[in-house]
Amino acid sequence: MESNKFGITKFRDNDEAISFYTGFPDFDRFLISFEFFFNDSFSTQKLTPMDQFFMVMCRLRLGLFVKDLAERFDVSRSYISKTFEKWINTMFYDLKEIDIWPSRDTVNQFMPECFKAKYPSTRIIIDATEIQMETPSAPDMQSVTFSTYKSRNTVKALVGITPHGSVSFVSDLYTGSISDKELTYLSGLPSKLDKGDG
Numbered sequence: 395m396e397s398n399k400f401g402i403t404k405f406r407d408n409d410e411a412i413s414f415y416t417g418f419p420d421f422d423r424f425l426i427s428f429e430f431f432f433n434d435s436f437s438t439q440k441l442t443p444m445d446q447f448f449m450v451m452c453r454l455r456l457g458l459f460v461k462d463l464a465e466r467f468d469v470s471r472s473y474i475s476k477t478f479e480k481w482i483n484t485m486f487y488d489l490k491e492i493d494i495w496p497s498r499d500t501v502n503q504f505m506p507e508c509f510k511a512k513y514p515s516t517r518i519i520i521d522a523t524e525i526q527m528e529t530p531s532a533p534d535m536q537s538v539t540f541s542t543y544k545s546r547n548t549v550k551a552l553v554g555i556t557p558h559g560s561v562s563f564v565s566d567l568y569t570g571s572i573s574d575k576e577l578t579y580l581s582g583l584p585s586k587l588d589k590g591d592g
Contacts, residue, residue, distance in 0.1 A: 400466040401441070402448040416451035424451070431484055440469050441477070449474065450481040494562055495586055501556050509557040515592035516557050520583070522574040524548040525567075541570035552581040 402424070405411040409420040418424040428447045436443040449467055452458050460478075464471045501517055509516055529547045530536050539547040548570030554563035565581035578584070 399468075401445040403445075415455060416448065417455045418451070424448075431481070431488055433484065436480070440473055441467060446477050446481060450478055450485075453478060494564075496556060496560070496562055498588055498591070501558075504556065504558040504560075506557060513557070513592060515590055517587065517591035518554040518556065518562055518583075520552055520554045520563070520578070522550055522577055523553050524550050524570055527570075538569040538571050544570065546570075550577055552577050552583060554583065 402421075405415065406421045412421050412424055413419055416424055418427065424447075428444055431447065432443055436446060441449065445467065449463055452466075453463060458466075460471050460474045463474045467474070498517065505514075505516070524541055524544050525548055526544070527539060527547050527549055530539060536547065539549065541548040541550070549567040550570050550572055551567050552563065552565040553561065556562050563581075563583060563586070565577070565583070568577055568580065572580075
């Protein structure tokens with residue numbers, strides 16, 4: 395009866411379902427990722443750590459709501475929220491050290507033909523991305539997070555992709571009042587570029 399319960403055990407032999415729910419092509423790749431992130435701090439009270447990771451991947455892949463996941467896994471909404479936050483923090487700290495900046499040769503190898511013809515020196519396409527935040531209670535923080543462009547309080551990051559579309563750069567977050575020029579400088583992106591990069 396346990397194998398009919400919504401969770402990784404139900405889908406471990408079904409690559410199509412694993413791919414649908416998690417984005418991993420099969421259970422083996424799911425397991426490798428789970429083992430990379432897992433540590434002994436994950437509680438096993440309500441869901442096994444592997445089901446917790448499966449739940450997190452379902453939420454990331456499909457955008458499932460907390461209420462939906464709570465129903466599927468037969469746990470409370472607060473448990474889903476706390477578990478999701480813990481796994482996301484763990485994943486952030488484990489992944490933030492990985493350098494995602496591709497070499498010039500890698501960018502050239504995967505560059506679409508339309509870029510090769512018109513923009514062959516393109517290394518990165520950048521965007522200053524603003525994310526709305528709750529209005530701070532402190533007036534000085536309201537001022538520095540207020541974006542005149544968005545007319546609300548935001549945090550801002552510089553995000554870059556290769557011409558092929560792979561994310562190749564993500565800066566730290568800055569307050570919404572920062573200019574795009576200052577954001578680009580403070581992000582450290584200029585030091586990553588080689589001479590001739592566009």
